[in-house]
Amino acid sequence: MLCHLHISNFAIVRALEIDWADGMSTITGETGAGKSIAIDALSLCLGERTDATVVRPGADKADIVATFDVSNLVSAQKWLTEQDLAMANECIVRRVINSEGRSRGYINGVQVPAQQLKVLGQHLLSIHGQHAHQQLMKGDYQRQLIDSFAGHQAAINNTKAAWKQWQQLQHEYTELEQSKQQRDAQRQLLEYQVAELDAFAPNADEYCSLEAEHNLLSHGQTLLSESQQVVQMLYDDEQQNIYQALSAAHAQLEQLSTLDPALTSISQMLNDALVQTEEASRELRRYSDKMELDPERLDYVDQRLSQWLNLARKHHTSNEELANLHQQLSSQLAELTCNDARLASLADEIEQAKQHYAEQATRLSQQRKIAAEQLSKKITASMHELSMSNANFHIALIEQSLEQASINGIDAVEFQVSTNPGQPLQAMQKVASGGELSRISLAIQVILADKVTTPTLIFDEVDVGISGPVAAGVGKLLRQLGDKTQIICVTHLPQVASQGHQQLFVEKYTDGVDTETRMFALNDEQRISEIARLLAGENISASALANARELLCAPAV
Template sequence: MLQTLTIQNLALIEKLSLDFHSGFTTLTGETGAGKSILLDALGLALGERADSGLVRHGTARADITADFDINGLAQVQTWLTENEFDDQEDDAYSCLLRRTITSEGRSKAYINGLPASISQLKALSDLLIDIHGQHEHQSLLHSNKQLELLDAYANHPAQLQSVREAYQQWQSLKKRHQELLEQQTDRQSQLDLLSFQLQEFDKVMPVADEYDGLAEEQNSLAHANEIKQAVFNAYDLIEGDGGVSEKLNSAIHALESVTEYSPALASVAEQLNSLLIDAQEAANDIQAQDHHIDLDPVRLQAVDDRLSELFGLAKRYTLEPQDLVEKHQQIRESLAELQDSDASLEQLKQEIDLAETAYQKAATALTKSRQTSGKKLSDTVTDAMKTLGMENGQFKIDISPADKPSATGSDAVSFQVTANKGQPLQPLAKVASGGELSRISLAIQVASAEVASLPTLIFDEVDVGIGGGIAEVVGQKMQQLGQHRQIFSITHLAQVAAYGQHHLNIAKATVGEQTLTQVTTLNEAERVEELARMLGGMTITENTRNHAKEMLATAQKG
């Protein structure tokens, strides 16, 4: 549940920290006092779109933090762990959502102090809280919203996922089948082209790494005479008459003949001897290389011809010679695939039939679940309509085959209603007046809330358009919901506000030169005054206060 909401520099709020409790909490205040700002703040913490215009005038940044108690919320704890937002050091049963917005419009989000994306913030908040807006009844007129609401009530995410995956697999196979069919229109021309290309490549038959090896060999063969002459000259300069070896030997003998008189020259002689050994080894290596130098004009011509063949093929296909082998394989595979396209089409057709059968099976199971839940929700909403002053009202969810299958199944959902006895059921949009639509919407929302798994529900002026005894029933309903989860109701109706276990008042106040929004937790006496204001308007009489006191006492007995 929501434990704390902290707001800084948002609209008319300078700094505000609110502690919340379990059960049913009402929020009241005069029009324009700032009740919507609290919802805007909470919405920002939950990942709603940021608007720099909400940043308090004259400040650089707004900062909103919402602290949730997630003890017992296994799904939330699992999500935090999987996304690496679980807090191992602090309270494992607390979840902190934070959002900052600068006056330039930049926004940052955090989960348990760690940077998060807005999509992650929204995904997590969907597991924590649900807000029923005052304009919710308008969205109920759309069939997609009606289907969405029924699925939420049925609580069958696994079946929805099965249908979605089966549909995607079915459509993917159909798309591939269509692509192959389109390829069939110019199949023969493609076959001729690929066959010709394969013949060209088969004639040349490029081999992996061949081109680089031949290029190196060509370079050696083309310069064999130069290489051989250089090797001969080098060897002769080392081992020939008057060469390096002979001169080093002479130098060594000269020094060794006088080392008896100059011992220091012995080390110099050793250095020269080491040089002589290195020179002789180098000469041996040069001589060995001489045997590998091939003066073979026939081989050179063969290498030139092969390189010319490879280069010519690469040029025709705008390739590097090193890429010929890969291209050869691609042509083989494309030709084989095209030659087998008839078999592939038949195989795909069989797979499409199987995928369609799997989809129909999953969709049928989903339809049955919707029908079961639709009947239950219809009865529940009908009962709620009666308690909300529509004694002859009847509500029914009609589930019929959709025009075409989709990722959400094969059903078309229509909310059917009649408000008067003897009148047939018709689509919601055709028969409900504004006031009736508000009450029907409220009945649906309350019925949905009773089975909701979310720990916190907020009703934002959903009781608009009703009053009197019906408003009292709404208050009773919300008080009952508050026995199982945390309920907030922003309301203008004293009959609803009286049923709250906790009561917050939102008001504007002038502090110095500034106008600020303030929130106060009301005690019993203050609640009586607020209820009297809501009942009596500008002039509050003692009778109005007594009425408010009696209303509060009666509501709190429940």
Template sequence: MLTHITINNFTLVEHLDLDLKRGMTAITGETGTGKSILLDALAMTLGERADADRVRYGAQRADITATFSLDDLPKAQEWLINNDLNHADECLLKRTITTEGRSRSFINAQPATLQQVRALGELLIDIHSQHAHQSLLLKTTHQRLLDEYAQHQPLLKEVSELYQKWQTLQKEFITLRDNAAEMQAKYQLLHYQVEELDQLNVEPGEIEQLEEEQILLTRAESILYSSQQLADTCNNDEHGLQQRLQQALRLLSDMETKGTSLRNAEQLLNHALIHIEEAYHEIRHQMDTTALNPERLQEVSERLSACYNTARKHHIRPEELIDKHKQLNNELSKMPSEHEHLSILEEKAEQAAAHFHKKASSLSKKRHKAAQKLTKAVNQQLSTLSMNNANVQISLCTDIQSPTANGIDQIEFLISTNPGHPHKPLGKIASGGELSRISLAIQVATAQTSKVATLVFDEVDVGIGGSTADVVGQLLANLGSNSQVLCVTHLAQVASKAHQHWQVSKYSQSNQTASTITELNQQCKIEEIARMISGSELSKQSLAHARLMLEETAD
């Protein structure tokens, strides 16, 4: 519910603070005073297009702040929470407009886009006027009104959830299906690579062993020649190192007296002899194990060449072939499961679609039944509003080929204002005043189920009078008993039914014209209603008539 509005430097208003209450509030005033200023200001806070001309002459910017109570607006609370804009049990919408035409919007003191403001505004207030943005011209409003009237919200929520689930599965399936050719090519490549590595069958440590063996085989002749020379140097009949060391040790052994240095020398020569003997045996072992084998050399070289070529294909080192083999094997093992997943996903998407269409069809049947009842109720209200020739029809076009989160129905309110004429969309046939009265008829018919807390009607009484004006006033008052109703009117019959009455007036100060809004007490109500009856000149008769109208309303 709208609880407070502050307006600064907007059109003719310099400063205005208004506290609003539940029930019906009538807004009246003489022609040209700016009775729609409040509605225009509200429209600005709800995302209406900004215009620099809206800034009061002489001011730099206009500021409008609207405060809403969220006690009876769970959807608005949920929206604020989901957008990280929650602020206890109240919501503050603010709009600033500069003379340069720039504007900024705020939700609970945080900057917001116009799209966000408009989305939230639809959950806070419903303006039925001649503004271009009024919700009754939107098909989404038609669907919402019908579903709220028939109390379809639980089923609609289920349909929406099923639709989202179906679309998610369908998107996954299409993505996977469209990539099938790419997946097949990848599978064939992986299969070839794994098969090649299977045939190569590199063993752990094999590359290192082959490289070492290749070196030995390549240098076998040189190694044998050099090893023979080494062996001869170590052990020769007369001139080998072993023989010379043994001769030196015999000389030391034959010496009768040896000092410390000679004893140390003897010990070192003994150690040297042992090392020479061990080296000789290692050299002989190398000579025994080294053979000239061209066939084996060719075999080893070909094996290494195959490993090197395969490693180059994968841009890795030969030592990494075993790990690469494992990796590709793992990827290949997963490929068949992905093909199987495509079939499973397709089946799940089909099942989700069938479940959605089943629930959507059930919702569609309920909507058709509810549409007949709502059509009858709205047309009855139109008759009481002096629109006997008008006939509303709710069009439901069921199209299973174009489903949405709201089901399979395209819902639109159509109207014919003259007998025999075809029904057409509201915005193409109904005039501003007719559209407001149609809105009133629909709101009255759906008042018990509608979730809108604040309803605004601008000039709903255009073109009517007499008993019909009384009916309009009573209908608005009835709406006000369950919600908040703001109504701009020029008829005394309507204003007299209001729970609160505001008067818009214009005055001049310092060579500038300004408008203000004042809440009227009982005596001022009588005088304002008398003025609306007789004009600017009040008479005893008009005052008495006004007093009588208010007394009848009180009764």
């Protein structure tokens, strides 16, 4: 519940501290005094849009702080814990708006976006304004009211999930069907391309291997003849070869090293060269012996390389990427084939999803019918209490075809009213006057608020346009609700104001230079005077005071 509200430099409020009690609190005051100022500030504190005009002229910022007791609010505690914002059993919400219109929001001292303030606010209170009945004429809002009263969220979720699955499958089918002609043309091209590449069968590393082999085969004769020439030069030429020359040089230097040991290392170098020359000659001879010229293999490799180059150029890819392209095109063709198979199977899946949605929506519709009957009786009874004794209220559920269905089910909802005996039920907006709509709206709000046990309910002049016995009935309804939950009601009616467990008064004060709004709790005597003022105006008579005491059930003085 709301425990405390601090307001500073908001509109014409300089500073305001309000302690709120449980039960029903009524707020009254003179016309133009700003009776709704606290409600407006609270709305901004809980995330409503704002601008610089809310800041009191001359001030640099407006500051609003609301303190709530959340010890019994399971949903609020759960949300705060999930957001890592929990703080024992108390929740402090703050909104600061500077003179340039920028704002900052805080929950338990942690800065948060305005959207989080708004989400938290849904767990803390509900504000009903004087124009709430305008929403009442909209079919979607009427359906939401039934669902709120019924509390069948699981059935709603199941219907929505079934609808989404059905629509998703239909969307998939439509896309595949619309692209079928394009896929057919693409598949024909891919089938030709893949068949051509399948026949060629390029392997991932084959191109580099082919290039290397082609280079070797095309130079085979040169490699063979010249390697044999080198063997002749190194070792095999009987007249003159490198090995013989090195051998003679080594022998001569070896003799000289006996005269000068410094030549020993050089002699060793020549000896090593002899060994290397002999080994090189042996390896070259072995290489030449193995070398075989293969014109047929060269022709095959040459042809395959030519095909490779032609296909790469034809498919606009590099030689090295041709094998990868083959795999990609094969995958694309397989995917197109799968899409066609998917299209063939979707029809059955769509029909199954449609039937599943129909089952869930029908189950939801049946639950709505039960709730609609119960809610109709409750609203009719409340209308009788609000001086509409001959009225009859009925919620009509019109079952639609699956072609007209939506994510919310198969029901079209219409609130119907008969206000006089003998009159048939008709759509509420056609036969109910503005005052009657306000009473019906209030009755529904009270009934639903009781059903969903909202922690704090705020009614901002919802009693506009009513008086007399009707006002008394409204007051009793709100008082009844205030026995179960916290009610804050801004009103101009003495019959409503007197029903509050406590009453606050709003006044506008000016010293000729500045103007500000003040709000304070009334004691018993002040409350009698205020109720008398609401009854008789500024000239309060003894009769008005007596009537006020009677309304308040207060003893005479």
